[in-house]
Amino acid sequence: MNPSRFSLRSRIAALVVFAAVAIAPSAILLDRLFGRDVLLISPHDEATVELNRSLHADGDPVAEIYGNPLSKPVRVVLLTERNVIHPAEDSSLALLPAGGDAPRPLQVQTVYFIARYAILALLLLSLVIAFLPIPRALSCSAGRA
């Protein structure tokens, strides 16, 4: 293998490995800095919310006035605060409408899921770059170009 070509391939492979390694802390940073726990709800329309409010009794789940909630909160990132509902009945709740006309939020578990596969893909790519033999004809034409 030509030393200069070897060096170039090594550098590119190293760069790809660096990118792969950088993904994990980036995902963690995104989670820590911009992540927030919210209870996703499939929202009711406004008239139904008013109707549910009038039917609400002590002990009924507050979230259900506003929509059908998930069974537990999920962590989402890049959330627009104005989309979050803090019910007057329990302001400690953070409800986020999702589905219907409401935008689907990016969940932290999606970020980690994509990050996991991106790391794997980049590491494989780096191996390919570093060790896959390039046909002589291809490398010559690349050299002429």
Next chain:
Amino acid sequence: MKKSAVLMAVTLMVTGAIGAQADDATYHFGSAHQRTNVTFESQTDFETVLGSTNQIAGSITGDTERGVGSVSIEVPVPSLDTGIEMRNDHLRSPMWLDAEKYPTIQFKSVSARKLSGTKWRIRGMFTMHGVSKELSVDADVREIPAAAAKAAGLEDGAWVRVTAPFTVRLSEFGVKVPEMAAAKVNDTWTVKVVAFANTRG
């Protein structure tokens, strides 16, 4: 004389029973789609999916005094929305719920009895993907006062709101989570039905 007395007693009993049946009120689902919210929650590795539909048909009959009733509900499979069109297509495909072959999900009660206040326990057959299984659901059936119904712009007639949460295991209904997605999709769905029904249909 004795025979006619027995006949009269039987007639009175039958009339009484018919009278009690006549107290049952039947409420129909489907006239307030915008207020219907049927959701299903699915845990996956990729994200927690909150799918929904506002399409529902069927009816609920009950006598709150006697604490007995019956319910029948039907949801069209093609209306299930997970928020991603490609995922909806997968859900409706033969690999999952096979909407073409089994276009509806149904629940038909076998018995319904009032537990207390607005709480009812409803047992019945839940049919999905062509498979029927017995299911027990604790539902909240709340009568809507006429003034509240009017204020909310609901049509004439008496209204009830039915809230029914339950879980279903897809594998019990012959829905096999595809091998490729086995690590990504949980076998259990948490379903919640919130629907309004009225006497006018």
